[in-house]
Amino acid sequence: MGPLLPSDAADCAVLERLLFAEDDPWTARMFRDELTAGHFYLAARDGADGGRLVGYGGLALLAGPGNAGQPAETEIHTIGVHPEQQGRGVGRRLLAGLLRHADELRAAVFLEVRTDNEVALELYRSTGFERLGVRRNYYRPSGADAFTMRRPPSTG
Numbered sequence: 478m479g480p481l482l483p484s485d486a487a488d489c490a491v492l493e494r495l496l497f498a499e500d501d502p503w504t505a506r507m508f509r510d511e512l513t514a515g516h517f518y519l520a521a522r523d524g525a526d527g528g529r530l531v532g533y534g535g536l537a538l539l540a541g542p543g544n545a546g547q548p549a550e551t552e553i554h555t556i557g558v559h560p561e562q563q564g565r566g567v568g569r570r571l572l573a574g575l576l577r578h579a580d581e582l583r584a585a586v587f588l589e590v591r592t593d594n595e596v597a598l599e600l601y602r603s604t605g606f607e608r609l610g611v612r613r614n615y616y617r618p619s620g621a622d623a624f625t626m627r628r629p630p631s632t633g
């Protein structure tokens with residue numbers, strides 16, 4: 478696992494179309510913009526020396542740390558693993574890398590996830606996320622609902 482590079486953007490867009498066909502998949506341009514904005518993105522590849530891109534995940538710094546001891550706030554913007562590579566621990570490793578970065582910042586982590594995405598929900602529950610609420614019709618064009626989730630900042 479290593480950093481996602483601007484040269485990965487086109488491959489990310491291909492994966493997005495496979496993974497989020499119903500929900501406005503991100504374009505290569507959007508991935509490049511995320512990297513330009515300085516967000517923290519990781520890539521999983523199928524070879525030790527940088528083979529084909531099989532997964533990606535990104536964490537954005539939203540705010541802080543604020544006054545009065547308010548923690549920094551981050552958000553998981555996207556995470557995805559190639560359908561043929563799912564269920565082999567790649568997603569958990571990507572998420573762990575993003576959460577390590579958030580923990581270094583002592584930051585809370587927010588995310589939205591489709592209410593019917595059992596795999597992702599289980600992954601998030603098992604890494605310390607709690608449900609905050611529901612956003613109706615959050616995803617477009619599917620109209621699917623999202624849970625908002627939050628993982629508290631590390632105290633370690």
Ligand SMILES: CC(C)(COP(=O)(O)OP(=O)(O)OC[C@H]1O[C@@H](n2cnc3c(N)ncnc32)[C@H](O)[C@@H]1OP(=O)(O)O)[C@@H](O)C(=O)NCCC(=O)NCCS
Pocket residue numbers: 496556557558559562563564565566567568569570589590591594595596597599600603
């Ligand atoms: C969600 C996603 C990133 C997980 O990546 P992955 O590599 O498939 O997941 P892992 O193999 O690391 O498994 C992580 C956990 O997910 C859960 N999980 C994985 N496959 C599962 C399955 N078939 N059924 C139920 N839970 C499953 C388990 O809790 C698993 O942890 P465990 O292996 O320790 O029990 C991946 O499935 C994906 O890209 N899905 C489509 C895009 C998406 O939904 N992204 C999240 C948007 S919020």
